[in-house]
Amino acid sequence: MVLIHENMSRGRTQSGWLDAWHTFSFGGFRDPTRIGYAALRVINEDHVVPGAGFSEHGHSDMDILTMVLSGRLRHTDTLGNETEIAAGELQLMSAGSGIRHAEMNASDSEQAHVLQIWLIPDTTGGAPTYQQVDLPAAETTRTWFLLASGKEGEAPLKLLSDTRVSIATPLAGDTTALPVAGGRRLFLHLVEGIATVDGERLVAGDGLQVGEEEIGDLLWQTDGRALLFDMGARRTAA
Structure with missing residues (x-):
């Protein structure tokens, strides 16, 4: 089944320091x-x-991707990593058997706008790891560019699940093909822009969930940016 997760139907957490939108159940949503x-x-x-x-808080048995859209984060963890993640960079922390970390806005004057993405690994335990890379230049990602993969050496970041995470940064008028699922599961998250697919309009913050069906191409009405998750079918989120 094809399902659109509309941006305004997401859960929301608002506090004195945080305004967060949740595509999937999280916290009080x-x-x-x-x-x-x-x-x-x-x-x-x-x-x-x-x-x-x-x-500082703890995680285990989760791959956590952090993409900074604007601003800067300061990351520290119990592996001894102390670093900043700026706009245009991508972090992957594989929590393994357990890790504690903190993610703080590194600026005293600028808001940080961040995507936090969690992926369930195929196996539990193991030593936690940390990876950080620059995102490719927008002009090189008019079509899908592979950022992370569960296959060793296939992408800049190594995941612990049968998952491939790609980014595209198309221009208005571009057409972006979605791969044939072929027994896999696809999820598209629209980071920026407006696009249509099979007559449905997608805007920033929307998610497109695809199962066994074939689906048409994305037709971009504006410049945009999207993330695509291509996942093995047998894993069930919990």
Whole structure:
């Protein structure tokens, strides 16, 4: 079944320092129809005020991707990593048997706009790891560019699940093909822009969930940016 997760139907968390939108159930937002999809468990779009953020907390058995859309985050963890993640960079923390970390807005004056993405690994345990890379230049990603993969050496970042994460940065008037699922599961997250697919309009923050069906191409009405999750079918989010 093809399902559109509309941006305004997402859950929302608002506090003094955080304004966050949740594509799937997270925190106080619980929707039994939106627990996750295949290996994909969380897509959170976070706006963090200057000088604040997520203080030290723990994770295990989860791959956590962090994409900074604007601003900067300061990352520290119990592996000894102390680094900043700026707009145009992508972090992958594989929590393994357990890791503690903090993600704080590194600026005293600028808001940080961040995507936090959680993927369930195919196996549990193991040593936690940390990876960080630059995103490719927009002009090189008019079509899909592979960012992360569960296959060793296939992409800049190594995941612990049968998942491929790609980015595209098309221009208005471009057509972006979606791969044939072929027994896999696809999820598209529209980061920026407006597009149509099979007569349906998608805007920034929308998600497109695809099962066994074939689906048409994305037709871009504006410049845009999208993430595509191509996942093995047998994993069930929990």
